[in-house]
Amino acid sequence: KKSTQVFILCDKRVDASIVLISFRGTEPFDPDDWNTDIDYSWYKIPKMGRIHMGFLEALGLGNRIQVSTLQFHLQGHSLKRSYSATEVNYDTSSLFVERKDGSLEMDKENAYYVVRSKLKDLLHEHKKAKFIVTGHSLGGALAVLFPAVLLFHKEEELLKRLLGVYTFGQPRVGDQQFERFMEDHLCHPKSKYLRVVYCNDLVPRLPYDNKIFLYKHFGTCLYYDSLYIEQV
Numbered sequence: 323k324k325s326t327q328v329f330i331l332c333d334k335r336v337d338a339s340i341v342l343i344s345f346r347g348t349e350p351f352d353p354d355d356w357n358t359d360i361d362y363s364w365y366k367i368p369k370m371g372r373i374h375m376g377f378l379e380a381l382g383l384g385n386r387i388q389v390s391t392l393q394f395h396l397q398g399h400s401l402k403r404s405y406s407a408t409e410v411n412y413d414t415s416s417l418f419v420e421r422k423d424g425s426l427e428m429d430k431e432n433a434y435y436v437v438r439s440k441l442k443d444l445l446h447e448h449k450k451a452k453f454i455v456t457g458h459s460l461g462g463a464l465a466v467l468f469p470a471v472l473l474f475h476k477e478e479e480l481l482k483r484l485l486g487v488y489t490f491g492q493p494r495v496g497d498q499q500f501e502r503f504m505e506d507h508l509c510h511p512k513s514k515y516l517r518v519v520y521c522n523d524l525v526p527r528l529p530y531d532n533k534i535f536l537y538k539h540f541g542t543c544l545y546y547d548s549l550y551i552e553q554v
Contacts, residue, residue: 326433338448347458362529371499377463382432452485462492487515491523494537501540515541
């Protein structure tokens with residue numbers, strides 16, 4: 323069974339300045355993690371571009387077997403209201419749990435919604451805090467994708483408190499349109515996104531950026547050679 327692990331912590335118990343969200347990286351002996359890293363399939367989101375389907379699945383935003391589940395999550399449907407049976411078709415029924423009154427409520431136990439809900443609670447509790455999203459390898463891809471989906475869902479109040487996105491050994495996440503979308507929102511007027519790469523790490527070279535697969539990196543890259551010396 324595929325799972326996504328994420329750690330959320332504050333720098334102080336009271337009046338915190340930083341909320342840190344860290345997505346776990348690829349585990350060396352986990353075939354599901356490696357299958358996600360080397361997967362080349364994508365899903366196109368209007369105005370946003372093509373995004374790696376495996377990373378969307380890892381964030382709990384649907385699955386490729388029922389493509390309509392991806393459409394439902396990425397159309398920004400509200401979690402706060404209930405749905406009638408006529409609003410839910412067979413393909414999306416797995417996204418819902420039944421209330422006592424017979425109405426359906428979207429299941430909130432997917433990684434993206436759990437993290438978003440916890441983040442809102444912590445930022446409400448710590449009025450002056452900003453948040454950082456980070457991750458290594460597969461976790462780096464999810465660290466990029468999390469604020470991207472916040473942007474798509476128009477979570478402006480949350481994004482005002484985003485301090486930065488910092489990834490380590492992160493694979494490519496989307497195509498050139500996604501690159502432009504993220505550059506516009508994360509890298510201007512001041513870059514909030516830093517991508518750390520070690521020269522002998524295979525994962526940042528995946529998925530390929532050739533004419534067939536079209537995946538692109540973006541943002542500021544901090545590249546380190548085999549002696550761990552930063553290269554300009």
